Amino acid sequence: MAYQQMAKLYDKLMDAAPYDQWDEITREILNQASISVNQIVDLGCGTGQITTRLAQSGYQMVGVDYSVDMLSYAEQRASEQNLSIQWINQDIRYTEGIIEADAVISYCDVINYITTEEDLNLVFANVADMLKDDGIFIFDIHSLNHVEQDMVNQTFATVDEDLSSIWFCSPGEDSGEMNHDLTFFVKTDGDSYSKFEEYHHQKTFSVGIYQTLLEQNGFQIKNIYGDFSLNEEDVHEETERIFFVAEKRSIK
Template structure:
């Protein structure tokens, strides 16, 4: 299955995604009821759902994604919402200088698609360089238990009428990694169903490993919470949230 086809299906598959909860989490971390005047770089922006919501909250947004097809849909979506943010096709591991931002976000477990430990470390360095002094990086990742117990060995399926899918998850080649094999059946104009295949690989790491990498790059005041709450992660947590501040020169 090509990225163009997957991008077209993405919003349907993500219809129940808790985008507003990501916005709420961000507001809590910034101690703001709105985001007016905040400059945000959303990395792994996909089809732009968070960009639209952030703009509605008054933020100035820039989006980055590796997929040109995703960005094309994001462009249309943002224009329909009457704004035209800068959208850039780049890898998060090696972002060019895009200016300085108050916040960089990497939500919806986008970081888990990085293939190696060095990719994660390079990404943290790349994101650090996009931030103003005392600005913050916000991101979430799958927990180790979510990968090992919530995905591996499980099969998920849904029939949504025009789109149906079977999603099977297998042990990946690395510790705490998973391969998602997705088979889609998409109804075409002739009312036949086309079969499409997609393979997604994700990898996560223990919380302390992420903390160590963030500190190595120069982040400080690292706050770690779980599952859109203010609670400390437990063995049963599924999504781990990190807030890390870029050190000021006088720190």
């Protein structure tokens, strides 16, 4: 899934996304970490909305994304803000060349695009290789309940003068699996519109599966949070977005 034509519209489509909350919760978690955090790797960084926010806070940022087009917009954003950020075009299942990072983050459902346990294992192993001992890994996912109750078998639509979209979310074969069929109508010249389509495939697993795979790859679960709250009690049946905070075990 390379986002293709969607890249140039992504920021407009995500205009209401809670980027400031991702930025804030990251800084709060890292302030509580057992190590001093300087370098952060942002996996699935997209157009760099979160990456640049953290860079503005003084972190040394590395942004990784599979889409060259997304990275192009990210680089432009960083340049406009006079931020020095390293951008890397790689599939997060097969990353290489990044080592000794203090923290790795992956937000906005990026991990939900990893739809098999085998690929999740690859990603978690790669993250462990990127991190120094005691390094922090933070990521979020859609909860199973949110997927099954609020997303699958639903149709979503947005209508704007310059951009409209229709999004069909259908269930996959397994619990937590969903297929997104999106159609966009983009205004071109005058009253003309250009139509294009995107297909996205996501899956969310139980909390237990993520925990098991993290532990198998040398991580210790530090906390599990819900919906941008650092109160552990806020993880419950109605939680929509679950945050995992894991620490790479020291081998010393």
